[in-house]
Amino acid sequence: MNFKRTILITGGAGFIGSHLVQLLLKKYPDYHIVNLDKLTYAGNLENLKEVEHLPNYSFERGDIVDADFLAGLFEKYQFDGIIHLAAESHVDRSISNPMSFIETNIVGTVSLLNAAKHFWGDNFQEKIFYHVSTDEVYGSLGEEGFFTETTSYDPRSPYSASKASSDHLVRAYYHTYGLPILISNCSNNYGPYQFPEKLIPLMINNINKDKALPVYGDGKYTRDWLWVEDHAEAIDLIFHKGKIGQTYNIGGNNEWKNIDLVKALCQIMDELLGKEKGSSEQLITFVKDRPGHDRRYAIDASKLKNELGWEPKIQAEEGLKMTAQWYLENTDWLERVTSGAYQDYYNEMYG
Numbered sequence: 001m002n003f004k005r006t007i008l009i010t011g012g013a014g015f016i017g018s019h020l021v022q023l024l025l026k027k028y029p030d031y032h033i034v035n036l037d038k039l040t041y042a043g044n045l046e047n048l049k050e051v052e053h054l055p056n057y058s059f060e061r062g063d064i065v066d067a068d069f070l071a072g073l074f075e076k077y078q079f080d081g082i083i084h085l086a087a088e089s090h091v092d093r094s095i096s097n098p099m100s101f102i103e104t105n106i107v108g109t110v111s112l113l114n115a116a117k118h119f120w121g122d123n124f125q126e127k128i129f130y131h132v133s134t135d136e137v138y139g140s141l142g143e144e145g146f147f148t149e150t151t152s153y154d155p156r157s158p159y160s161a162s163k164a165s166s167d168h169l170v171r172a173y174y175h176t177y178g179l180p181i182l183i184s185n186c187s188n189n190y191g192p193y194q195f196p197e198k199l200i201p202l203m204i205n206n207i208n209k210d211k212a213l214p215v216y217g218d219g220k221y222t223r224d225w226l227w228v229e230d231h232a233e234a235i236d237l238i239f240h241k242g243k244i245g246q247t248y249n250i251g252g253n254n255e256w257k258n259i260d261l262v263k264a265l266c267q268i269m270d271e272l273l274g275k276e277k278g279s280s281e282q283l284i285t286f287v288k289d290r291p292g293h294d295r296r297y298a299i300d301a302s303k304l305k306n307e308l309g310w311e312p313k314i315q316a317e318e319g320l321k322m323t324a325q326w327y328l329e330n331t332d333w334l335e336r337v338t339s340g341a342y343q344d345y346y347n348e349m350y351g
């Protein structure tokens with residue numbers, strides 16, 4: 001089949017990547033979407049069951065750190081676009097094991113930049129290297145203010161420092177070699193298929209199992225939450241309409257203190273589970289704080305709105321309810337993720 005474009009998505013079996021792969025496959029049947037994923041603990045091909053049979057989809061298992069593997073992959077598929085999401089993504093894991101973050105997020109990103117630069121040679125026409133990043137690179141805000149695209153970088157966890165480093169390297173390849181890049185920095189995502197080590201799925205899962213709800217520190221840490229499909233749509237828009245060399249902030253305009261968010265989830269779950277009002281809240285337990293815990297993140301996404309017309313579509317009330325409902329309706333998925341059984345799926349499907 002002759003495709004209009006061939007796009008490499010790295011990390012397409014992860015939480016955000018799997019939503020993006022689904023969106024692009026359905027929206028652009030004339031694009032060949034190649035998903036490259038190492039299938040770490042966070043990569044789950046079951047997230048893509050619905051689309052893996054499509055003729056414009058290919059999956060390749062591999063490591064972005066491996067330069068030889070990447071060279072072969074570029075030869076095989078002749079990519080003209082890359083959307084790079086593969087990363088180690090959990091702050092708590094970065095505190096206990098920083099090296100895997102350095103390897104994948106920094107070395108892996110440079111391997112991918114080198115592969116694109118080498119393969120594309122001097123012909124960067126119609127090519128795009130899009131790097132997906134986080135608002136955590138900007139550090140921590142006080143009670144007031146927002147992160148804009150010109151806020152100075154001030155990362156404080158090994159995770160955010162590794163993402164900041166990768167952002168700098170992507171920009172360096174633009175300025176030094178003229179590689180056509182785009183970067184976006186997004187706030188916290190939530191929705192279906194998120195690995196249950198992150199706040200929202202962890203709380204939903206624990207409420208459902210009548211387990212303690214561990215809130216770090218005083219619970220007044222603030223995050224700006226975005227429905228994951230809104231993020232996928234923003235990435236699609238920036239990939240197609242963004243100005244080369246530019247950075248775009250993506251945010252939900254939806255700030256919550258952790259404790260208020262957990263209480264809202266308790267209320268939603270009480271309703272969905274038919275439990276007495278207020279009963280899930282009794283599971284809340286304040287626990288030892290995360291070291292170097294960033295106090296507040298909040299995004300000013302006005303550049304993306306003014307230049308490309310993007311705004312989040314799903315409001316918190318609706319999004320949180322849909323998320324809770326999804327986890328309750330997909331207890332099999334959750335069981336397989338928590339037991340590790342999902343990792344057999346690759347062998348079942350791909351041998």
Ligand code: NAD
Pocket residue numbers: 010011012013014015016017036037038039040041042043044062063064065084085086087088089090104108132133134135163185186187188189190195
């Ligand atoms: P995730 O942890 O759910 O998924 C990461 C994926 O990358 C997994 O499928 C994993 O198997 C794959 N991967 C890891 N190391 C790899 C390697 N060396 N080679 C190939 N594949 C590898 O992460 P996510 O939450 O979907 O985040 C995706 C991207 O978006 C990351 O770059 C992250 O920094 C960024 N981001 C995430 C959020 C968020 O709230 N989750 C917010 C802003 C930006």
Ligand code: TYD
Pocket residue numbers: 090091092188197198199200202214215216221222223258290
């Ligand atoms: P998380 O989902 O890990 O995302 P990030 O650290 O990238 O923002 O955590 C979101 C917030 O919730 C953060 O302030 C840490 C807090 N948190 C808890 O209070 N308890 C938990 O069990 C987890 C996982 C997070």
